[in-house]
Amino acid sequence: MKIMVIVKATRNSEAGVMPSEALLAEMGTYNEELVKAGIMLAGDGLHPSVKGKRIKFSASQRSVVDGPFTETKELIAGYWVWQVRSMEEAVEWARRCPDPMPGEDAELELRPIFEASDFGTALTPELRAQEERLRLEVERQKHEA
Secondary structure (H helix, E strand, O other), rough: EEEEEEEEOOOHHHOOOOOOOOHHHHHHHHHHHHOOOOOOEEEEOOOOHOOEEEEEOOOOEEEEEEEOOOOOOOOOOEEEEOOOOOHHHHHHHOOOOOOOOOOOOOOEEEEEEEHHHHHHHHHHHHHHHHHHHHHHHHHEEEEEE
């Protein structure tokens, strides 16, 4: 199963406080362990919400809202995508994570990523084929970049 591990934002991450060299080294070691174990598929840190935008949908209308966004506890500072056997395995790996926000309370949120089988009959054979074509195209583009 795929899991998204969401690193929740804090006051410091939203203020643009960058991680120390020591934390970068700890996270680098942790990421190496994840990669060697075949767990880590992707992961990145995110800039503070002041650099972001939100697109709000209301029927056919779209509006753009510039950051910063006020509810820090609802914001994301980074993420990983992991391939694990179970949520329990993901929790065990998450418990080993270095403190992502030293000096502040920090939180990781683990969420399963939908798989094609989760959609049942709504994902018709045609839609499955389209999804597979798109996945292959994304992979092809990665290798060309």
